[in-house]
Amino acid sequence: MTIRVLVAEDQAAVRAALVMILRAEPEFEVVGQAADGEEAVRLALELRPDVVLMDVQMPRLDGVSATRQVVAAGASQVLVLTTFDLDEYVYGALRAGAAGFLLKDLEADTLVEGIRTVARGDGMLAPSVTRRLIGAFARPERRVGPEARDAVGALTAREREVLACLGAGLSNGEIAARLEMAEATTKTHVSRILAKLRLRSRVQAAILAQDLGLSI
Amino acid sequence: MTIRVLVAEDQAAVRAALVMILRAEPEFEVVGQAADGEEAVRLALELRPDVVLMDVQMPRLDGVSATRQVVAAGASQVLVLTTFDLDEYVYGALRAGAAGFLLKDLEADTLVEGIRTVARGDGMLAPSVTRRLIGAFARPERRVGPEARDAVGALTAREREVLACLGAGLSNGEIAARLEMAEATTKTHVSRILAKLRLRSRVQAAILAQDLGLSI
């Protein structure tokens, strides 16, 4: 079971080096090479490789945008490669749907292992990127204490529905329409929610709903 | 430069195996072993190892809580180890401040490499965990499009102050007091903010302020 790889990298010397590393491994087959983003997208859609090795800095279409298109088409797993681990590149690539992000100062072993990893559907990140991603992930959730979660647990199912609507920024009238109840009933629910959660306005309820990740 | 490691794992056989792996590497020094979470915290604070290898399932105090305490004290980097890669464990551990998260089905090499990685301040995740973390990270950002950021850029400084207060869930009266203006003036600002951002209520403005990370 060979892993079919497309190499997208504009610098010919670097591209040649990458291809050489891959050719040294019998399990890889380099099915194509691209020198810019547009070519990368075109070849990915045509060849459907298992993995696209994608440089960030490329002419005509940058690697992040190319990644977005390849992933949107469901063509391949994309492993992004770059010299600089700027936040902008990292976050951009990951949001574009990249399965991994490696820096070019890597060992051949790491690259091989990375391609293997993303080929089987897992993720692979450079260690420094991993740490920052963990940090970025860990921060947002500090807001909601357990007491708030408990209080929300004390709400009835219907009240939670209303709370989710509040989190979406709907007015009482809109909530009533969506949940098929009278506006007066919505007000009743809102009042109860505020009382149970010890909040003073629907705005605070909406923020809490956001933090809890409630969605309608 | 040896790396000082504390092993926290309740199953004696597993603990012994981990210690054996570490002892085989001359760069590691196992400075302590703990059989439960409380002991792990106590030893970490006392011995200040470079890395704590922390099991999730432990008696008396679970590994996630223990991690939180060790990290809060700034004692060590924590590499969490578990048999099951349940979301609950992963997210809990990472939010608790863990530098890494590995599954117990790992190779000895991976463990060694993981400890080395977290010891120098980087992050290390099992590949399957990496993929899910990327997914979890990529999703949240759908909320705020560039157009919203542009619109916020069109606000005046004063209006942005008011918007930040909205994001905190304050009423017009509270905003007026905090920013030292009349409540009527606050209302003017709120109205202008809503018009510029094309929103229909302060609730939506508050949600947007949250997503933008505005804070007072």
Next chain:
DNA sequence: AGCCCGCTACATCGAAAGATGCAGACCGGG
């Protein structure tokens, strides 16, 4: 059965929010 609880509904009333018009302050350009 009787009972409690949750959902729904409506009315009423005071408080908060939001739209609108207008005035003084400030600033760069003519």
Next chain:
DNA sequence: CCCGGTCTGCATCTTTCGATGTAGCGGGCT
């Protein structure tokens, strides 16, 4: 210098919100 534009501020008026009381209805429990 004055002029238009923008920012800031305040007051007035209508709408929406939120609290409170009352009540019918259905489902689960004893």
